[in-house]
Amino acid sequence: MRLATRAQGEPDGELLVVSGDARRCLSAGPRWPNLLAAITRWDVAEPALRALDARLAAGEGTALDESELRAPLPRSWQWLDGSAFPVHGRLMETAFSSPPIETDKPLMYQGMSDCFYGPTDPVPFPDAAQGIDFEGEFGVIVDAVPLGISAAQAMKHIKLVVQINDWSLRALALAEKKTGFGWIQAKPACSMAPYAVTPDALGAHWRDGRVCLDLAIDWNGRRFGNANGCEMAYGFHELIAHAAATRNLVAGTIIGSGTVANEEFARTGSSCISERRAIEIIADGKPSTPFMSFGDRVRMEAHMPEGAAPFGALDQEAVRA
């Protein structure tokens, strides 16, 4: 099942169920006005939404106008972003001669959740000298998760899978990281691709709590990366268990994978500029790829092997705030 959110006066938008070919949709209606309401009562909402999905499969529905779509969750109560691809961390540490992070747990920070930009929204930044960068990621949306849950039990709480661009300001990031407090200025609002899908919609590509799909990233129309989501050191279920060790997770919590990265980065490319610069530093002693300029575009779209894009595309321009 594939869900989307249509622009509307309301800050949370209008929840749609979308056909597999993304050509038709049915409004979820007043009982489930938006995705935040639906995920809060997913036990009741899911059967109702699946019934609409069956009607779409039978040919019902109205034409979908993709230009009206926003982030599936335009805002939520909690966004917890992991950094679960080991090769990404290793490249960054090597390039910047940082000592490896000493931890036997997943890395995770809490970020801004009150705004997720929609698929084609221009993204405002105050200053291009702050090192504007994208980070291609996958994420999951959970229903309410109780404190102390095991990773195995957490798997059942993964209700939807999403694709995210975790925009970052690299010139500010290292200084904030050094404080130990995580990121405020270096991590403004993220973007979310238009479709949230149930794990079953990914078929065999949803595996061990991982999205085993290539995430194509094009910067100003040139292929930049096409790394696969499979190489997470921790699956999303393990990230959830980590997050819920001392807190209940509110329904609608979004958990991120961190920048998708592969051991074969020479073949797959990278999912953020910073990682490519790290590779350049290791190879050449200095980076040669600049960060983004105002007016630059980045497009992100994960593909099934046969070419379908389950989450749709993020295609956005960085603009001056």
Next chain:
Amino acid sequence: MRLATRAQGEPDGELLVVSGDARRCLSAGPRWPNLLAAITRWDVAEPALRALDARLAAGEGTALDESELRAPLPRSWQWLDGSAFPVHGRLMETAFSSPPIETDKPLMYQGMSDCFYGPTDPVPFPDAAQGIDFEGEFGVIVDAVPLGISAAQAMKHIKLVVQINDWSLRALALAEKKTGFGWIQAKPACSMAPYAVTPDALGAHWRDGRVCLDLAIDWNGRRFGNANGCEMAYGFHELIAHAAATRNLVAGTIIGSGTVANEEFARTGSSCISERRAIEIIADGKPSTPFMSFGDRVRMEAHMPEGAAPFGALDQEAVRA
């Protein structure tokens, strides 16, 4: 003006305007069903709430049952906690032989905002060996703040002042801090004292973006600290400007001061156990005060010089989750 939130079926509760003596109240009514709704349209809500406040001053209203009160904001979209009292950081660094944090900006992390416990809620923790600690703080609630605002302009966006206990798990905190990613497991939900007040209600004790009041902290009935909120290195307006440097702040964002601490800590005591332990380590080479046990209570209440408690009291028990 003093606001509170009454328990109700709704997750956001019911907004009340409360008389100066906390004996009477008026419901804000269906137009402003809860504080999150009111702060989102504060330009319109404030005059309506002030009109109710005038009616309370004229003797109207029904009896207030304090036992029904929850956190003024039981949940919000964003909680950004500073660490603005320099003596607290210095003591911690000295005790643990940590290098000083190198930054010319305020320290701030983003924490869990989907749940703020109410004034007498028992607070669940999974394991007393995790170093259960309280942190007495002040905080402010803002309306929508635009990206790039100056500190001077930010002052106008401080609509309400609150008193917070930022519960912390110290055995988990240092390891998370070392990752640079901030705190997930070490910072579960906070608590908020029952009354949110407009800055004018603090009179001359609201000064330069600081709450210049003593915050009395009693642990199991014994006075533990009574530090004054005046010694922030950055005022709340400066913390807001820091937070808004690269993001718009959503209405209802709560900004925290960090643990209230004074240079004369020998006289004022501390607002968290960890700081007292740091003082003990510096003096004696080792800490002698343990962290909290299940069944322990902590009470926090800021006082005006004449004894009034503008935010009311937090009085809670730590319990096993």
